Amino acid sequence: MRFLDQVQAAMRKNNSLLCVGLDPLPEKFPPHIQALEQPILEFNRFIIDATADLVCAYKPQAAHYHACGAEDQLAQTIEYIKDNYPDIPVILDSKRGDIGSTADQYATEAFERYGADAITINPYMGIDTIEPFTRYEEKGTIVLCRTSNPGAAAIQNLKVGDDFLYEVIARKAKEEWNSHNNLLLVVGATNPEELKRIRAITGDMTFLVPGLGAQGGDVEATVKSGLNSQGEGIIVNSSRGIIYAASDENFAEAARAAAIELRDQVNQYR
Numbered sequence: 534m535r536f537l538d539q540v541q542a543a544m545r546k547n548n549s550l551l552c553v554g555l556d557p558l559p560e561k562f563p564p565h566i567q568a569l570e571q572p573i574l575e576f577n578r579f580i581i582d583a584t585a586d587l588v589c590a591y592k593p594q595a596a597h598y599h600a601c602g603a604e605d606q607l608a609q610t611i612e613y614i615k616d617n618y619p620d621i622p623v624i625l626d627s628k629r630g631d632i633g634s635t636a637d638q639y640a641t642e643a644f645e646r647y648g649a650d651a652i653t654i655n656p657y658m659g660i661d662t663i664e665p666f667t668r669y670e671e672k673g674t675i676v677l678c679r680t681s682n683p684g685a686a687a688i689q690n691l692k693v694g695d696d697f698l699y700e701v702i703a704r705k706a707k708e709e710w711n712s713h714n715n716l717l718l719v720v721g722a723t724n725p726e727e728l729k730r731i732r733a734i735t736g737d738m739t740f741l742v743p744g745l746g747a748q749g750g751d752v753e754a755t756v757k758s759g760l761n762s763q764g765e766g767i768i769v770n771s772s773r774g775i776i777y778a779a780s781d782e783n784f785a786e787a788a789r790a791a792a793i794e795l796r797d798q799v800n801q802y803r
């Protein structure tokens with residue numbers, strides 16, 4: 534099934550626009566998990582089992598695995614989701630971007646080595662660096678448009694003629710880069726005004742919206758600015774706010790409670 538169909542089916546089945554980010558930091562795990570041979574995999578399994586009926590996607594963040602040499606646990610985490618919760622798509626967040634021949638390798642890594650259903654990429658280098666991902670028609674390619682971080686505006690809100698740079702990206706994504714109908718955009722929840730402008734440019738395109746929870750994005754403003762005409766079109770991510778809701782032996786129950794709370798807050802404004 535194509536990524537966009539998968540994510541929409543999961544949104545409807547679980548009545549949820551929530552994506553849980555799997556951003557492991559072993560020092561934040563409860564001691565009994567830290568002591569295990571594969572702590573990241575075990576931690577992720579608990580989080581996944583506790584939240585799989587509450588989400589429309591999972592998003593492992595690649596640097597959190599690469600930094601501690603845990604690529605095998607990233608692969609096993611994705612395998613675990615595929616084996617146990619095949620209806621929930623996996624977004625590999627690695628924000629790739631390089632010349633075409635190198636991008637080919639990044640696409641092979643994400644989609645074939647890890648079996649991810651979608652990847653985040655950086656569009657800075659242009660169409661020939663995006664195409665190696667979008668040519669995997671069943672997969673989702675999620676392009677950074679207006680990111681959630683404090684420094685984003687200094688670049689992404691530069692004026693290009695009458696438009697902001699992020700608006701140029703949004704327009705190109707819709708009109709030039711989406712020939713396989715499998716492109717999405719990253720738009721941070723910390724910027725509801727920008728989210729509204731990008732929605733106006735892109736029609737019903739789907740966005741990955743990180744920045745709620747730890748980064749302080751406003752749920753009501755995010756949902757009201759981001760929804761498409763179907764009352765969907767946003768995959769709302771929270772990582773730390775859910776997976777580190779508690780760091781004692783009840784961490785999985787706490788993660789579940791935090792996921793329910795955010796899912797319900799989002800649904801309240803749909």
Ligand SMILES: O=C(O)c1cc(=O)[nH]c(=O)n1[C@@H]1O[C@H](COP(=O)(O)O)[C@@H](O)[C@H]1O
Pocket residue numbers: 554556594626628653679680681682719720721743744745746747748770771772773774
């Ligand atoms: O592409 C992303 O996922 C992303 C884009 C963006 O603009 N801002 C952003 O925070 N992210 C990622 O989303 C996650 C947010 O984590 P929390 O702030 O803990 O919810 C991290 O994995 C970030 O790398």
